[in-house]
Amino acid sequence: KNQVEQSPQSLIILEGKNCTLQCNYTVSPFSNLRWYKQDTGRGPVSLTIMTFSENTKSNGRYTATLDADTKQSSLHITASQLSDSASYICVVIHSGSARQLTFGSGTQLTVLP
């Protein structure tokens, strides 16, 4: 069964600190993986996409990694800000003729002043 598991479920850090969110998947065949940020009461917004051949990609203070062999991805946030408080959702896209996405349940990040 195709699954995406994220850890931790929730995380509280102090402003200015770094953190890393994890995503493990069992999706096959794999096409690519996206990280979305969902602010409270809003819809998810894409942060970054990782394709099979990419290991690391940065978007400002966000750095995503992908290890296709171990089927793991991480999202590292540097120098956290209060505005980083949100749910971060990992989404894996299946390859093949029928496009399918499997969503993780998200990691709820709270950044405290």
Added chain:
Amino acid sequence: IAGITQAPTSQILAAGRRMTLRCTQDMRHNAMYWYRQDLGLGLRLIHYSNTAGTTGKGEVPDGYSVSRANTDDFPLTLASAVPSQTSVYFCASSEDSLNTGELFFGEGSRLTVL
């Protein structure tokens, strides 16, 4: 601002009533989707449409119906609401139905069925 517009933003509904959630996009995207989001669960696909005039069933389609008469609009109808349909509903779109994966989401419609 271009994007996805959903209405209503929230609604309380008596069980057994009919309800239509509206979704409009102005990005001329071919593909549109309806998801529900429940606490502790990932977003689950209800129905989708790869292009105007076509629709398909997602992971949890029972009790819901959709139509896609044109490119911009993709309403979701609950024919006879039940309490288990209490959820936050997100409409989304993408340029196409291929494996690019980027979805553009609306702000959600919070539905409570009593």
